[in-house]
Amino acid sequence: MKDNVQPLSCDVIAVLEAPARLAAVETAMPVFLGPDPDFDDIASLAAGLFGAPISLVTLLGRTDQWFLARQGTPEIRAPSQDSFCARMIAENGNEPLVIADARKDPRFAGLPSVVGAPHLRFYAGVSVVVDSQPIGTVCVFDVKAHAHVAPELPARLKQLASLAASLVKLKEEARRRAMTAEMLSRDEKRHSLALDAANVASWLWDLSTGMVSGNETFYRMLGVKPAKPMSARKFFMAVHPADRKNTIGQLRNALATGNEYDGLFRSAKSGRWLLGRGRVHEKDADGRPITFLGINIDVTEGQLASERTRLLLRELNHRVKNTLAMLQSLARQTLRQTSDPVEFMDAFAGRLQSLSEAHGLLSDHEWGGIHLKMLLQKQIMPYALDYESQIEIHKDEVELGPDQAVGLGLVLHELATNARKYGALSVRSGKVVITARVMNEEGHRVLNMTWHEVGGPPVDPARRRGFGSILIERSLDKILGSSVHVEYLPKGVTAVVRMPL
Incomplete structure (x- = not known):
């Protein structure tokens, strides 16, 4: 039978391989998933019009013709080059074609479906x-020739083909919208996950309904439960009372001017600081705002850090003033004790270093307080020949404030330098025993500390007592209720410190 098949004409080849037509087929049906029940009624109506047992709604590809609907055949595809439809399109374009008896028409007589099973005879198709491209057909077949076809039937068949084209367009549009919706859904989900991961709250204010809705982070930041859309009034009530008026004013200004909203407020429930940004998202035909879109970011840590910085700067300013006054006093008192520049610089530099060590410790702890153990180590270690063996400490856990640390630091410095020059720290056999206990006196905590030197050279009170002793006794003058008493006993210097905490 193949020997009887006529070769494809140039016109049929041009139809099958036309790029624009194939692109339209690809757009209409990117993937053929089999017959579509939505086209069945069209195939049934076509068969009924002509009283034919076989009818098809097809898509014509370059190599295959797929059946979107079929009646009277189990097949779902056929080769395009063997089809009536490819020749119909090449011959008649967009107009219907009726073949009463294919055996007697040289254009179709050699087709396999005519020569062999199912031995088709009658054909009508359009x-x-x-989009101006013939992507397929609506057609009917019969194994019997039809001697007469009512003249109005081809026009009716063309109407069915137009209906099929409209259905193809609708499905294409629905598929495109579904894909767009899916992409939007994926984008929205990705954006939502990104916002959640970044701890960013997003919200939308529908001005027509007065309702505000947002993501989970939005409700969590405001402390609103359950997490569901709320009225604008409830939204404003979730803002801290101290910040509410300003926040409402900024939002109203953004609505009225079209400018961006940029505000900072606290949550009424949690007290956490939230940075808000937003703008009008949509307007009506008259230019009135319809929706307002915004975001919130939790900036509590930054606000607290900023507040800490301001407090530290105020504290630093206070400390600098106190330190300058103390330095002036130290310089004057040191000059009174010596006229030798070298001796003055040695003594004054040591006292400056003592202040620097105390300030350094306080700065490391943001001027909040330091432990007594750290202060003892910083002030005494430079003057001990062997700190571990020469310094014995018995103490309670004590935290010192800035004034206490600076004052006690000077006391320890003077005691340590004197001990290194003349006392227990001047020889390896010498030792300093420090006892620091916290006592409760009339409901107040008081530090009682003793410094006792043993194993050093005999003490000469006349030699040891000087400006250093005066400085020791006056270093805690700024701390009310404190005192320092120094005894130059022959076996070693003893100092008793009393300081309220």
Whole structure:
């Protein structure tokens, strides 16, 4: 039978391989998933019009013709080059074609479906045209020839083909919208996950309904439960009372001017600081705002850090003033004790270093307080020949404030330098025993500390007592209720410190 098949004409090849037509087929049906029940009624109506047992709604590809609907055949595809439809499109374009008896028509007589099973005889078909391209057909077949066809039937068949084209377009549009919706859904989900990961709250204010809705982070930041849309009034009530008026004013200004909203407020429930940004998202035909879109970011840590910085700067300013006054006093008192520049610089530099060590410890702890153990180590270690063996400490856990640390630091410095020059720290056999206990006196905590030197050279009170002793006794003058008493006993210097905490 193949020997009887006529070769494809140039016109049929041109139809099958036309790029624009194939692109339209690809757009209409990117993937053929089999017959579509939505086209069944069209195939049934076509068969009924002509009283034919076989009818098809097809898509014509370059190599295959797929059946979107079929009646009277189990097949779902056929080769395009062997089809009536490819020749119909090449011959008649967009107009219907009726073949009463294919055996007697040289254009179709050699087709396999005519020569062999199912031995087709009658054919009537018309193109399904989408975007000016014939992408397929609506057609009917019969194994018997039809001697007479009512003249109005081809026009009716063309109407069915137009209906099929409209259905193809609708499905294409629905598929495109579904894909767009899916992409939007994926984008929205990705954006939502990104916002949640970044701890960013997003919200939308529908001005027509007065309702505000947002993501989970939005409700969590405001402390609103359950997490569901709320009225604008409830939204404003979730803002801290101290910040509410300003926040409402800024939002109203953004609505009235179209400018961006940029505000900072606290949550009424949690007290956490939230940075808000937003703008009008949509307007009506008259230019009135319809929706307002915004975001919130938790900036509590930054606000607290900023507040800490301001407090530290105020504290630093206070400390600098106190330190300058103390330095002036130290310089004057040191000059009174010596006229030798070298001796003055040695003594004054040591006292400056003592202040620097105390300030350094306080700065490391943001001027909040330091432990007594750290202060003892910083002030005494430079003057001990062997700190571990020469310094014995018995103490309670004590935290000192800035004034206490600076004052006690000077006391320890003077005691340590004197001990290194003349006392227990001047020889390896010498030792300093420090006892620091916290006592409760009339409901107040008081530090009682003793410094006792043993194993050093005999003490000469006349030699040891000087400006250093005066400085020791006056270093805690700024701390009310404190005192320092120094005894130059022959076996070693003893100092008793009393300081309220």
